[in-house]
Amino acid sequence: MAHLRPRRRLALAVPVALSLTASLGFLPTAAQATPRAQSTAQAAEDSYAYLVNTRTDPYTIKSVKAAINAAGGSVVVSYDRIGVIVVHSTDLDFARKIRTVRGVQSAGASRTSPVRSAQTTDQGAVQYLSKAEAAKLAKSSTAGEEPLEADQWDLRAIGADKAAEINPGSRKVTVAVIDTGVDDTHPDIAPNFSAAQSANCVSGKADSSYGAWRPVNDGHHYHGTHVAGEIAAARNGIGVAGVAPGVQVASITVAQPDANSLFFPESVVCAFVFAADHGVEVTNNSYYVDPWLYNCMDDPDQRAIVDAVNRAQLYAQRKGTLNVASAGNSNDDLDSHALVDGSSPDDSTPVNRTVDPHECFDVPTQLPGVVTVSATGVKGVKSYYSSYGYGVVDVAAPGGDKYQIPDTPSKNGRILSTLPNDSYGFLQGTSMASPHVAAVAALLKSTHPWATPAQLQALLKAEAVNPGCPAGPYDGDGDGVVDATCVGGKRVNGFYGFGIVNALQAVQ
Known part of the structure; x- marks a missing residue:
């Protein structure tokens, strides 16, 4: 993009080098961002959605998919050309586990409630x-x-x-x-x-x-x-x-x-x-x-x-x-x-x-x-x-x-x-x-x-x-x-x- 003025925007590329610095009064911890803790019986039947972002070479994607299955995840869809894999898992600790896998560049829960749970930005009622x-x-x-x-x-x-x-x-x-x-x-x-x-x-x-x-x-x-x-x-x-x-x-x-x-x-x-x-x-x-x-x-x-x-x-x-x-x-x-x-x-x-x-x-x-x-x-x-x-x-x-x-x-x-x-x-x-x-x-x-x-x-x-x-x-x-x-x-x-x-x- 032709920048016509200074931008104060997220500077990302693929693959991504992310800045982790922040001078904030409060930020949510990883525990607060992950799906909410539930009883063992409830967690066993709930499926959560995760995003797993990887390098885009075929070998990496193949090995990460195998690791996802081994970690108890199920691939919903894989956008191989951009290295984004959508995963469902009943394991509340899935994201932490998959982040340790070689080739995974970032991974995390895409929501804090189960997938089975099903806001627009207009200002006021129609x-x-x-x-x-x-x-x-x-x-x-x-x-x-x-x-x-x-x-x-x-x-x-x-x-x-x-x-x-x-x-x-x-x-x-x-x-x-x-x-x-x-x-x-x-x-x-x-x-x-x-x-x-x-x-x-x-x-x-x-x-x-x-x-x-x-x-x-x-x-x-x-x-x-x-x-x-x-x-x-x-x-x-x-x-x-x-x-x-x-x-x-x-x-x-x-x-x-x-x-x-x-x-x-x-x-x-x-x-x-x-x-x-x-x-x-x-x-x-x-x-x-x-x-x-x-x-x-x-x-x-x-x-x-x-x-x-x-x-x-x-x-x-x-x-x-x-x-x-x-x-x-x-x-x-x-x-x-x-x-x-x-x-x-x-x-x-x-x-x-x-x-x-x-x-x-x-x-x-x-x-x-x-x-x-x-x-x-x-x-x-x-x-x-x-x-x-x-x-x-x-x-x-x-x-x-x-x-x-x-x-x-x-x-x-x-x-x-x-x-x-x-x-x-x-x-x-x-x-x-x-x-x-x-x-x-x-x-x-x-x-x-x-x-x-x-x-x-x-x-x-x-x-x-x-x-x-x-x-x-x-x-x-x-x-x-x-x-x-x-x-x-x-x-x-x-x-x-x-x-x-x-x-x-x-x-x-």
Whole structure:
């Protein structure tokens, strides 16, 4: 990647040389990171998931697999080309044992609860658009607009409405939504959906059978469908429009099928590899890898998670895929030296810990080469919830903000998009900002078909519009308290990186 500024990001390569230094107030110990202790009878019937990362030569992989079997593990899937093996074992001491095996570079538990136990990053509950509201809104649309487009302030904020008149994007370009699944039967998504590039990776092994990519229809797994509509909802006279309504969108499902919708690392590894092997040009990653909000490099389990996911996303980059990810909704300064994480691990019992984001990483957003996206509201100001950080955030995009009220029929500052079962609704979050950037990247790829991922990222930054740091104290929610401090200048800063992306510039 062409670095246009200093990066404070995880510097990893494959094979990985990991820094184990950390000046932290508290970090979880290895014992706290491994699966929770249980009774002997319970442990005997529970299977836990592990990641074993090795050198990639065939001899090493063969010998490590033999060692896995000898240590009581069962190989679920092996991604030999990146040296990542997904393993199930009932032995709570499996990771410690396998780390001593020659050729193993890192290994650890991918979760702290059993595999048989089955969170998305939008900020607040979804607000559904009723049929009556939709019918009323449609009366506000003008000639050439989609029926609900009057409420899509986000399209106009980045020039996507005008861009569509010049170049709506090429059908040779696909954005894969790595998420909770996409309802490809939605009339706004169906015209642009690529089934051939879609799969279900929940188990860690890709299932590309027909319909496997669809979300569980339980009212909880709407997130991926909303993201997909933001990217590529067709301009077909129905509902809303996407930022890149001419490109294709695929679904790679990684969320567990229960109400918590957790995104475990083995599922995400599978997703990056599948996307790369199926010719996907851009992936959108509106999540963080569970169960740790921040993965600390001095913990062997969390280190293995970072290693495995990084190998997979770097593999995708080498195959020509640009990976775009949301910065998070904690209003955290990712360039600080002390953040409090009270949410991890989120698959069992969270503990309060103080972490240094220079040593403990939000995955995949802080991995090298990944485009990190912060969120803005209708006023072009950082959204109150959006995480930020000088040297971490690359670009910004509309993600919605309930405190920034647009002059639209609904006066709703969130993002309107598609939902399962032919529905529409509003969400806000960096989850909504990231797909705007993924879509603009797809427009750039349509305009510059030979551009590499590094070149696409450079173009995103070069064509972004930077509002600069706020002139006064930043009070995102209007309660009179300063909520964040912006560091940097007009060209690049911690709130917006190189600026808010511009769809119109992307097609010109």
